[in-house]
Amino acid sequence: MITSANRASAAFATLRRAGLRLGNGIYVPIVLLIAAIAMAIAEPRFVSAGNLVNMLLQTSLLAIFAYAQMFPLISRGFDLSLGATVSLASVIAAVTMASASSLGEPVAVLCGILAGVASALLVGAVNGGLVAGVGLNPFIVTLGTWNIVGGIASSVTGGFPVPTPPLLNRWLSESSFLSIPLAVFAVAAAVALVWLFLDTSAFGRRLCLVGSNPSAAVLGGINGRRIIFTSYLVCSALAAAGAVLLTARTGSGEPNLGGNLTLQSIAAAVIGGVSLRGGEGRFYAPLLGALLLTVLSSAMNFFSIDSYVQEVILGTIIVAAVCLDRQRRA
């Protein structure tokens, strides 16, 4: 029987553990805090309402993809085709919306969203099937699907963007609540769902165990293959959600919407503390990573740093984060 003293010490232990395992050690929150404070001092416009809202939005849009990537990462894999999946979902959604326009705008938009999500799930199923079912290397599989899906996305529209009905834009891009874009709430809802999935559900627990020690998980009666397969499905589903949001913002289905997203999603997840070795992923990690990257890029924008130089810096940060990750876990 747990006494109240035990409960208290358990809670304290959890807090201590959370503090110790926040991001890369305690690096990320501290770096964030320092960067934010420094920026606030150096450039007051940084903390203006407008910029804060903007950063919130950018963080949300990056975070959802980082969350997507987190699931395969925990299962000791990753999804290189994420960017291409986003492009595909975007394009399929837009095309469907266009062809279903006779059913009236709201219906057409819904059909488009469903079609986009379905196409992404298909990609996830292929990835998951090849990695979990056949046992192929996730790197090569998702490299291949990256190519394939990217090609399909380009081919569907002949390489041109397809405009989406204004209703989509109104729903998901222009609306805001308390002057915060709806997209932010949508992502917040997604984060809540992920927390539910990962920290409180049996599936999430099994996923962490499978990633941590696949043999032990199998001996414990866990169906490793099904879990890994599902992780790729969840990844695509979240990617599709993000794709819908992005498509609403650009106002058209873009065959290259996914662009650099793959790299950024992995970077955000890893920087935030999701381990590349699998088996570990605090639910706030992708959010932290996305926040850090957004703050940094916003700061760099304020200092008028060339976007190409920003890419160099991003690359360096990734390498540094990975090395730190290794050192800490060595």
Next chain:
Amino acid sequence: MITAPSTTQPCFASSAPAWLRTIKLAAPLAIAVLALSIALYVYEPRFLSGPNISNLLRGASLLAVIAAGQMLVMIIGGFDLSVGGTAALSSVTTALAMTALEETFPDALGLIAIGGVAVGLLTGLLVGLINGGVIARFGAPPFMVTLGMLSAVSGAAFYLTSGTPVYGLPDAFTKTFARGNILGISSLVWVSLLVIFVVWVLQNLAGFGRHTRALGSNRNATRLAGVAVNRYTVAVYMLSGLFASIVGVLLTARLGSGQSTIGLELMLQSIAVAVVGGVSLRGGSGRIGGIVLAAMFFSVVTNGMNIVRIDSRVQTIVIGLIIIAATLVERMTHSRGRP
């Protein structure tokens, strides 16, 4: 009951010598190349015309060089995702160096050309040094490090040129060298033949080949055997960077300008060629001969797709399918035992 064969007879009376094994593995690929070529010739006789064969050889050469670098990295169990970016950056630095040298020493053509090329190659070596150094020192996962490097290097290439090509390269480089022939074979092909020869020597005549294969096969055993595994790791990534920069320089000569847009497709193609060429994803095996064949195969396939007028976007789909198919085949036929 353990049933080891009696050791009074040779254990593997039927074990074929290494070269025969290589032929067995290479045969399907060679047949595929031949079959495809014949089919394409029937469809379009210009396929085997002089200019097109030059095309094919040139394409295959560039692919072979960059895939050779990728092969070396994959043999030790890693990946180099930054090769595309390295090629782009090398292209840019070569061009910029050449234009800078031209301004300072307008008449020293030799200096300009060689100086520029040297800068480009050094770029590749430097990128490889950083890749290999970080991976060896921290034990960081290669794909992440090279992925980050890809971003950094591409960004640098774009930054240096603001996205526009760098013109003004000496004719000696872009015309005489790039379009030159020796014995009817393009100089580009000669360069890649040189690279292929060097790799062949390294793999077969020097200890390099064995040591790298052993590294990828069983890192710990190789370390215990006294092989300097960290040095080999760095060396291999430097070679990959160097080969990528060679391709960058050659493309610059061919295109006549420094381009920061060479890139992503090279990375994918190098891995595709490596996988199809028989390089195992788990490390420990890979031969330059397979790379050469696979490069020919891909060159024929791309050329063929162009002839049949398949959209370039669809071509990327085909390449993706080939990669996955090749891995599947490797998975199903591979019976390599591990103790």
Next chain:
Amino acid sequence: MSDRTEPLLQLTGISKAYPGVRALNGVDFSVRRGEIHALVGENGAGKSTLINVMTGAVNGDAGEYLFDGEIAHNLTPSKALSMGVAAVFQEFALAPDLTVAENLFLGREMTRFGLLQRKAMRAAARNSLNSIGFSLDLDAQVGLLSRAEQQMVEIAKALLHEAKLLILDEPTASLTESDAERLFQILIQTRDRGVAIVYVSHRMPELLRLADRITVLRDGALITCISAAGLSQRQLVELMSGRPADILYPTIEHRPMAIALEVTGLSLRNVSDVNIVARRGEIVGIAGLVGCGKSEVIRAVFGAAECVAGKILVHGKAVSRPSPSDMLSRGVAYFPADRNHEGLALNRPVFENVSLAAMDRPDFVHKGFIRRSEEREKCFAIMKQLALRPLDIERGVGTLSGGNRQKVMLGRGLARPTSIFLFDEPTVGIDVSAKLEVYEFIRELVESGAAVVLVSSELPEIIGLSHRVYVMSQGRIVGEHVGPDLTENALLEDFFHDHGTAQKSSSEAMGVSG
């Protein structure tokens, strides 16, 4: 024939600690030229660590390493190799993708101006192999060879490079009788040439036959170093296990009830036709030398290994294709021997590991969601019962000592209704007090009516705990002992039971009955 002058290798006061475990504690060890020195001890006694120190793979925290009269500081594997220390381990240090010839010379290729001298190397390899009497195809890919052949490559590799000190770790584990015999001849020849040999093995007849001196380790400490002449197996076993006074096995009542597990005709890769019965309220032991197949049997029963043939009945119900989840739902729990690689998610907290196998149980999971406070309460109670120290179920398992890790793994069996417990080497690498707690745990299980199958390579443990013992040798059951017949001698006889009469007489000649 041994050189009576200075020892070739002299280790003094070697200590080595790993997180949570003291592997070696002030151990002295020396070996002379022209001597075969056996190193013995139970699993976890520290033999592997000592060997690693000898080869430079690991440096001791304290102590001195003297080789050929010179002190070696910060030894590395390549330095040790160049000094002339060669080792042949159980996990072979071979590159499976390379050929035999390439492996033989790995790291020590003959080169001129950087180019390999293939012909010269092949010739040298041929000569060496011929003089040893091995016949190996130099172009065969090592990964495709049988274990025995791979072992030969390892040994040839060591001998090829003129080792001064040759270390062998369980060299006959995968060899047939005739191959082992050949190996002994080679070792004797090598010793007579003046090479120092360290021989690690569990197999007593070999040790007594080959060794000049024997060093016994137990729990990381040196027990004794004595001449092998005139030593009997019984004396050796006593030295290794440290009885009589050391461990008191709990007296466990034997009240056998219904048959819980019945296995008939089980066959798999290295196992043939095994029949086993386990009853509720009873501890059934399976004993045998390392490699006899006992672990494989219970793994196959649980579904962790493929069986080729056999019938399995759990509580009277037939199981056609055992799988871990199926067996768990029938109340069978399996605890693997390698707890770190197969048993525990080291970076996850204790309570997650405890509830790992119970994720389908309603008391832990409700409609797909984990019942957090119930889970923690239950896991806390289980770990309290198992005396986890410190009693913190939030800690990552990787931070715990070996004994505590074992308790976490055992706790899994209490997280769900389990009536049949399959233990595979349950006390490997854990200290004495933890061992006693594990034994108490087993006693409680049995006295409350569970059936326990205990697989162990430690003879005293099997004898001390089990009510009934099957002995396996080379993949078959060769004896069943109960009551007054459950003695060390009786088991030992079965251990070395050979399956052919000619071999039986040679082992008699080696003094098995001693």
